[in-house]
Amino acid sequence: MQEGTMELMWRTSHMSGGNVHYVEDLYERYLVDPNAVTDEWRNYFDTLPRHDGSPSQDVPLAPIREQFYEMGRTSRRPATVAAGESNENKKQVRVLQLINAYRFRGHQKADIDPLGLRKPAPIPDLELSFHQLSAADMDVEFQTGSLFLGKEVAPLKEIHAALEQTYCRSIGAEFMHIVNTEEKRWLQQRFESVRSKPNFSRDVRHHVLERLTAAEGLETYLASKYPGTKRFGLEGGESFIPMMDELIQRSGKYGTKEVVIGMAHRGRLNLLINLLGKSPSELIEEFDGKKQIAKGSGDVKYHQGFSSNVMTPGGEVHLALAFNPSHLEIVSPVVEGSVRARQDRREDTEGDTVLPISIHGDAAFAGQGVVMETFQMSQTRAYKTGGTLHLVINNQVGFTTSREDDARSSEYCTDIAKMVQAPIIHVNGDDPDAVLHAAQVAIDYRQQFKRDVVLDLVCYRKRGHNEADEPSGTQPLMYAKIKTQKTARELYAARLVEEGVLTAEETQHLVDQYRADLDAGNHVANALVKQPNTGLFVDWAPYLGHEWTGDADTSMDMKHLQALAQKMCEVPDGISVQRQVNKIYEDRRKMAAGGMPINWGFAETLSYATLVDGDNPVRITGQDVGRGTFSHRHAVIHNQKDGNIWVPLQHIKDGQATFTIHDSYLSEEAVLAFEYGYSTTMPTALVIWEAQFGDFANGAQVVMDQFISSGESKWGRLCGLTMLLPHGYEGQGPEHSSARLERYLQLCAEHNMQVCMPTTPAQIYHLLRRQVIRPLRKPLVVLTPKSLLRHKEATSTLDELAGGRFEMVLADKGNLEASKVKRVVLCAGKVYYDLAGYRAEQGREDVAVIRVEQLYPFPKEELQAAIADYENLEQVMWCQEEPLNQGAWYQSQHHMRQVADQHRQGLGMSLAFAGRPASAAPAAGYMSVHNEQQRQLVDDAFNK
Numbered sequence: 001m002q003e004g005t006m007e008l009m010w011r012t013s014h015m016s017g018g019n020v021h022y023v024e025d026l027y028e029r030y031l032v033d034p035n036a037v038t039d040e041w042r043n044y045f046d047t048l049p050r051h052d053g054s055p056s057q058d059v060p061l062a063p064i065r066e067q068f069y070e071m072g073r074t075s076r077r078p079a080t081v082a083a084g085e086s087n088e089n090k091k092q093v094r095v096l097q098l099i100n101a102y103r104f105r106g107h108q109k110a111d112i113d114p115l116g117l118r119k120p121a122p123i124p125d126l127e128l129s130f131h132q133l134s135a136a137d138m139d140v141e142f143q144t145g146s147l148f149l150g151k152e153v154a155p156l157k158e159i160h161a162a163l164e165q166t167y168c169r170s171i172g173a174e175f176m177h178i179v180n181t182e183e184k185r186w187l188q189q190r191f192e193s194v195r196s197k198p199n200f201s202r203d204v205r206h207h208v209l210e211r212l213t214a215a216e217g218l219e220t221y222l223a224s225k226y227p228g229t230k231r232f233g234l235e236g237g238e239s240f241i242p243m244m245d246e247l248i249q250r251s252g253k254y255g256t257k258e259v260v261i262g263m264a265h266r267g268r269l270n271l272l273i274n275l276l277g278k279s280p281s282e283l284i285e286e287f288d289g290k291k292q293i294a295k296g297s298g299d300v301k302y303h304q305g306f307s308s309n310v311m312t313p314g315g316e317v318h319l320a321l322a323f324n325p326s327h328l329e330i331v332s333p334v335v336e337g338s339v340r341a342r343q344d345r346r347e348d349t350e351g352d353t354v355l356p357i358s359i360h361g362d363a364a365f366a367g368q369g370v371v372m373e374t375f376q377m378s379q380t381r382a383y384k385t386g387g388t389l390h391l392v393i394n395n396q397v398g399f400t401t402s403r404e405d406d407a408r409s410s411e412y413c414t415d416i417a418k419m420v421q422a423p424i425i426h427v428n429g430d431d432p433d434a435v436l437h438a439a440q441v442a443i444d445y446r447q448q449f450k451r452d453v454v455l456d457l458v459c460y461r462k463r464g465h466n467e468a469d470e471p472s473g474t475q476p477l478m479y480a481k482i483k484t485q486k487t488a489r490e491l492y493a494a495r496l497v498e499e500g501v502l503t504a505e506e507t508q509h510l511v512d513q514y515r516a517d518l519d520a521g522n523h524v525a526n527a528l529v530k531q532p533n534t535g536l537f538v539d540w541a542p543y544l545g546h547e548w549t550g551d552a553d554t555s556m557d558m559k560h561l562q563a564l565a566q567k568m569c570e571v572p573d574g575i576s577v578q579r580q581v582n583k584i585y586e587d588r589r590k591m592a593a594g595g596m597p598i599n600w601g602f603a604e605t606l607s608y609a610t611l612v613d614g615d616n617p618v619r620i621t622g623q624d625v626g627r628g629t630f631s632h633r634h635a636v637i638h639n640q641k642d643g644n645i646w647v648p649l650q651h652i653k654d655g656q657a658t659f660t661i662h663d664s665y666l667s668e669e670a671v672l673a674f675e676y677g678y679s680t681t682m683p684t685a686l687v688i689w690e691a692q693f694g695d696f697a698n699g700a701q702v703v704m705d706q707f708i709s710s711g712e713s714k715w716g717r718l719c720g721l722t723m724l725l726p727h728g729y730e731g732q733g734p735e736h737s738s739a740r741l742e743r744y745l746q747l748c749a750e751h752n753m754q755v756c757m758p759t760t761p762a763q764i765y766h767l768l769r770r771q772v773i774r775p776l777r778k779p780l781v782v783l784t785p786k787s788l789l790r791h792k793e794a795t796s797t798l799d800e801l802a803g804g805r806f807e808m809v810l811a812d813k814g815n816l817e818a819s820k821v822k823r824v825v826l827c828a829g830k831v832y833y834d835l836a837g838y839r840a841e842q843g844r845e846d847v848a849v850i851r852v853e854q855l856y857p858f859p860k861e862e863l864q865a866a867i868a869d870y871e872n873l874e875q876v877m878w879c880q881e882e883p884l885n886q887g888a889w890y891q892s893q894h895h896m897r898q899v900a901d902q903h904r905q906g907l908g909m910s911l912a913f914a915g916r917p918a919s920a921a922p923a924a925g926y927m928s929v930h931n932e933q934q935r936q937l938v939d940d941a942f943n944k
């Protein structure tokens with residue numbers, strides 16, 4: 001539209017939706033350069049309130065945009081406002097602006113801090129004068145625009161009062177950063193229609209007080225019985241319990257069947273006892289230090305998870321509180337993974353049946369990067385769960401670090417959530433009615449829009465970080481105020497008495513009753529189902545109680561295997577396959593027919609075909625997994641004509657198990673945590689996370705340390721997660737060579753996980769099948785090759801796939817005469833091919849090369865068997881590509897030494913090392929140095 005036409009429209013007609021964007025554009029241009037618009041427009045824009053002449057800062061564009069949006073709604077209610085029109089009409093625009101200013105910035109003025117310590121800077125936009133309105137306008141009637149006031153016209157004083165009540169009382173709502181107008185309107189309606197304060201019935205408020213009483217009662221009880229014992233109490237944040245209660249009950253009403261909760265230590269015991277229904281006597285046993293566990297290390301009580309079923313208005317709901325390490329935020333993506341697994345099990349693609357609730361502390365929510373990573377996953381294909389309910393127990397201090405100056409640079413601890421346009425509802429923890437309302441809006445929003453939402457429960461921490469801490473040493477003013485603070489329960493009880501809702505006796509009765517129940521050891525979670533419906537969750541019984549074994553029958557009928565192999569190479573007509581990919585599939589067809597040696601990519605993908613054919617779902621994620629970092633997998637075919645994809649492994653047979661493969665966004669930490677959560681919830685599945693390069697897994701070290709390697713020992717939670725970590729010294733420099741084998745081996749003990757370095761296609765095939773076919777569920781770390789993906793010696797036959805199994809040790813099956821062997825070179829991974837090549841070249845008959853394909857659990861017996869025939873053996877060498885201080889040498893030599901020692905009835909054998917010299921970096925940056933080192937270590941293996 002030409003500007004001249006617009007001017008005409010502006011002067012002569014009401015604004016309508018279509019031209020609002022045009023006006024917005026003009027305004028944006030004006031803000032950048034006032035001379036970029038005509039005089040008439042400039043004159044009009046000049047009349048809009050400005051703070052100090054710096055438009056981009058002081059007149060936020062968004063309120064203006066909103067204002068015009070409102071004006072654009074005039075097809076329903078014309079706002080007869082135009083530049084150059086009457087003063088009255090200009091005022092109408094200003095009123096609309098005022099409304100939007102409250103929607104944008106009302107939260108900054110809201111009374112959300114129970115301690116009253118928050119001192120926000122003055123907010124000029126919320127002053128009438130800022131909008132050139134004054135007391136004289138208070139009785140003038142204006143159109144209410146989109147304000148949900150229940151009337152189209154109201155005096156300014158009523159509009160103003162509604163805005164103050166809605167946006168500046170106990171709820172501070174941030175939602176104007178949301179772009180989607182429908183969502184924004186929905187939220188406005190929910191807050192404005194009740195002025196953020198619904199009239200709850202007596203029963204509802206009685207129930208809220210009862211839950212608050214429970215929250216306080218438990219802490220009081222534990223404080224009196226175990227003074228000074230660490231419990232990370234909820235005191236100061238008791239409203240958390242009625243809030244969670246409402247979230248669970250209301251989600252049940254929506255038909256949710258499972259709720260998975262992740263939280264750190266603060267308030268955890270309270271949640272366990274008062275909502276999840278853990279038996280108080282069990283907790284007491286833990287406090288008394290009596291509780292014993294059969295196996296493993298166990299964990300402290302405030303890290304324990306729990307499962308139970310509760311009754312809701314919509315039926316029984318299964319609750320699962322995830323086990324949590326001391327790391328404060330890493331459990332969030334674990335919860336997401338667990339939720340997604342449950343949704344997949346229920347074939348729920350919308351997220352209707354399983355709800356994730358992630359509970360955070362303010363300091364960690366603002367501080368830890370994995371929070372961002374978890375938000376980033378929230379709408380992606382691989383990781384979305386239909387929206388997560390985030391709840392921040394915001395006690396305004398992080399251990400001893402104060403909110404002001406030190407804890408963050410952002411205004412709120414929740415600001416990161418804006419990156420996914422999540423609505424953020426700050427609520428004063430001392431106003432339980434507001435807490436209830438906030439909870440209802442949050443859960444309703446999640447169900448409606450299937451997006452993340454944040455509840456910021458602003459409260460305080462009555463004691464120190466734990467009960468043995470004295471907080472006034474570091475936060476004197478805050479704690480001086482806290483000492484004078486009445487509890488949320490006391491305040492609410494007094495309010496209900498004052499409003500005539502309950503009598504003082506009734507409120508006291510709740511206190512006495514709760515205490516009596518605790519004393520009697522009764523369950524105090526009133527919705528607990530005593531005979532839970534076990535059909536609501538997965539039955540892990542088939543996987544429990546298995547001792548470690550490396551054996552599994554992974555063989556398969558040859559005909560069936562070939563049929564699967566052919567099937568997984570089928571690409572329907574009409575799909576245009578890219579030239580190199582086509583060649584790969586052509587070769588695979590030949591391999592399936594037995595006409596070509598089998599390579600890695602074929603064997604690996606065939607293992608997936610056999611699993612989905614046999615009812616085991618397969619899920620693979622990681623950066624570039626569809627193709628494979630080194631282009632070996634090509635499990636996803638991209639039609640060159642239209643970009644659509646075809647995944648052959650999803651078309652193996654009707655009714656097959658699911659095959660899911662997704663390239664991940666560029667995260668390691670959250671993604672690996674997610675897959676840990678997924679695999680600990682889906683025992684039937686082969687769940688794989690692949691690192692782009694093995695060393696990148698170091699960004700997810702916390703997941704390895706605190707979940708994968710130790711989760712079974714700490715919490716008895718089994719996990720069959722598989723990690724594929726590309727590894728191998730190919731001269732690519734310090735960063736892309738080593739997957740840091742030593743790190744994984746260092747974490748190995750008590751048969752906690754498996755670390756393998758398969759060297760043939762048949763080996764990876766059987767290893768992946770073994771991981772699922774055995775009922776044992778143990779994490780599997782696989783160091784996968786790079787150059788071996790195309791190495792002409794690294795091939796297998798169909799017979800080896802059909803009839804073989806995963807060999808933990810590959811003995812030297814060459815043509816060596818056993819009696820001539822004087823030296824055994826043990827190795828793992830790709831270096832085997834260098835060693836074998838050297839031996840062939842040199843014609844050495846005195847050296848056997850044995851591959852240890854599984855480094856942990858170390859296959860001693862198999863290795864013993866592999867060297868048993870070498871009666872003239874004098875020397876055992878361990879050869880590795882990694883430097884001396886890395887790789888398997890320091891972590892595994894005691895196992896090898898034992899085997900060497902026991903050879904020849906304990907006559908003993910020395911064990912020597914061939915590898916790169918000790919090095920600070922994993923590998924050399926120069927190809928020439930790499931080559932020389934590689935040559936030397938192979939030479940050493942034979943001759944040193």
Ligand code: AMP
Pocket residue numbers: 306307308319320321537538539540679680681716717718719
């Ligand atoms: P959940 O649905 O996570 O609450 O789990 C329900 C029940 O299944 C738990 O109480 C455990 O008995 C069992 N269970 C869940 N996950 C695992 C696991 N990873 N390893 C062993 N048992 C599990």
